[in-house]
Amino acid sequence: MTSPSPIDFGSLAALIDTDDPARLREIADLFARSSIRMLARLQEDWARGDTKAVKVTAHGWKGAAKQACAAPLAEALARIEADLPEAAEAIAEVERRFQALQNWIDN
Amino acid sequence: MFDKQDLLAGMNVLVVDDVAFSLTLVSGMLREMGSEEVITANGGVDALKILQSDQGREIDLVVLDVNMPMVDGLTILKMIRDGLTEAAKSVAVAILTGVSEEQVVRTAFSLGVDAYVMKPVSKASLGARLAKAVAQRQENRVSTRLP
Numbered sequence: 001m002t003s004p005s006p007i008d009f010g011s012l013a014a015l016i017d018t019d020d021p022a023r024l025r026e027i028a029d030l031f032a033r034s035s036i037r038m039l040a041r042l043q044e045d046w047a048r049g050d051t052k053a054v055k056v057t058a059h060g061w062k063g064a065a066k067q068a069c070a071a072p073l074a075e076a077l078a079r080i081e082a083d084l085p086e087a088a089e090a091i092a093e094v095e096r097r098f099q100a101l102q103n104w105i106d107n
Numbered sequence: 108m109f110d111k112q113d114l115l116a117g118m119n120v121l122v123v124d125d126v127a128f129s130l131t132l133v134s135g136m137l138r139e140m141g142s143e144e145v146i147t148a149n150g151g152v153d154a155l156k157i158l159q160s161d162q163g164r165e166i167d168l169v170v171l172d173v174n175m176p177m178v179d180g181l182t183i184l185k186m187i188r189d190g191l192t193e194a195a196k197s198v199a200v201a202i203l204t205g206v207s208e209e210q211v212v213r214t215a216f217s218l219g220v221d222a223y224v225m226k227p228v229s230k231a232s233l234g235a236r237l238a239k240a241v242a243q244r245q246e247n248r249v250s251t252r253l254p
Contacts, residue, residue, distance in 0.1 A: 016136065017230045027132065034128030059174045063205030064128045066227045 004072055006101035007031070012069040031068040032105050035061065035098055042080075046091055051084050058094075073097045114234035116141035118241065119165045123147075123154040123183065124172040124203075129226075133170065133203065133233075140234040151178025158187070164194040168241050173204040173211060180204065181214055188219040199244035201237055203228070 009024050016027065038061040045053035058080040065074035076097045080090040120142050124130045127149070134145045146162060148154035154171075155178065157163050169187065171180040180202060187195045201222040202215050215223055221240035224233060 015227055015229045016132070030131055031128050034126060034131075037127060053176060056174050056176055059205065060124075060126045060129075060172070063172070063226045064126045066205060067129060067132060069227070 006070055006072055006097070006104045008069040008071065015067070015069065027068065028105050031064065031070065032102055034064065035073075035101070038064070039095065039098055042091060042094070046087065051087075054087060055081055055084065070101060073101060114140045114238045115168075115241075117143050118167045119144045119146070120168045120170060120237075121146045121148060121154065121157060121163075121166045122170045123151065123175070123180065125150040125175040126172075129172065136230045136233060137170075137237075139230065151175050151180070151183050154178075154183055155186070155191070158183075158195050159192055163192060166194070166198055168199045168201065168237060170201050170203050170237070173202060173206045173215075181211070181218065184215065184218045184220055197244065199237075199241040201240050203233070 007028050009028075012024055012027065013019050016023075018024065038057060042054065042057045042061070045057050058077045062074050062077035062081070065071075065077060073094065076090065076094045080087050080094065083090065115137055118141075120137050122130055122133050122137065122145060124133070124147075130147045130149065134147055137145045144165075146157060146166070148157050154169075158166070158169075169183075171183055173180040184200055184202070187198060187200060190196050199221045200219070201224060202220050203224045203226060205226045207225060212223055221244050222236045224236050228236075
């Protein structure tokens with residue numbers, strides 16, 4: 001079974017009402033750049049032991065991931081919110097999925 | 108003919124979100140739908156400063172995220188409706204969020220939100236919901252002025 005694409009460009013095209021590949025690519029790049037900052041924020045929140053901040057950051061990033069049609073990343077972020085005591089493993093999964101998204105954009 | 112590009116024609120909008128991607132994407136959508144000016148606030152603290160500034164007096168619509176560090180969207184909504192500034196009292200406010208909990212939605216409406224929009228949202232749907240929110244708020248303003 002093949003894993004889902006890190007970003008569903010078909011759904012994204014419908015959401016933002018464009019079929020211009022350059023515009024879609026621009027939005028994917030924007031999401032990836034913003035995600036670098038969100039990952040750093042999430043890691044800092046976790047290192048500080050601030051679970052409330054971890055939840056807020058994961059939630060905000062999840063909303064952006066949904067709007068970017070990046071479902072695999074959004075699912076991993078939802079897991080952090082759902083089970084904070086197990087967040088360390090969930091954050092590691094977010095890091096893997098974000099890396100997969102970046103590789104996909106770069107190729 | 109009705110043109111979706113003009114849904115928000117002439118409006119000054121403040122967009123408040125702590126995630127850079129969401130701020131940029133939503134601002135772009137609003138500009139494409141004819142907004143006169145789109146001001147962005149990177150979180151609640153920033154939003155309050157803007158609303159209390161000269162720039163804040165010109166705002167027709169505030170688009171608010173709910174979960175933000177320091178000052179969240181529902182707190183800003185309450186401050187606006189409680190009369191943060193004279194101009195802000197009558198501004199239209201829309202929540203744009205991934206939060207779907209019924210209690211949060213109920214609280215937002217009890218505080219006087221004009222639209223509650225869930226992410227992800229299409230440009231067309233966002234424009235229609237925001238335009239309706241502004242129209243309703245303007246109607247309320249006119250009806251409260253009538254003798």
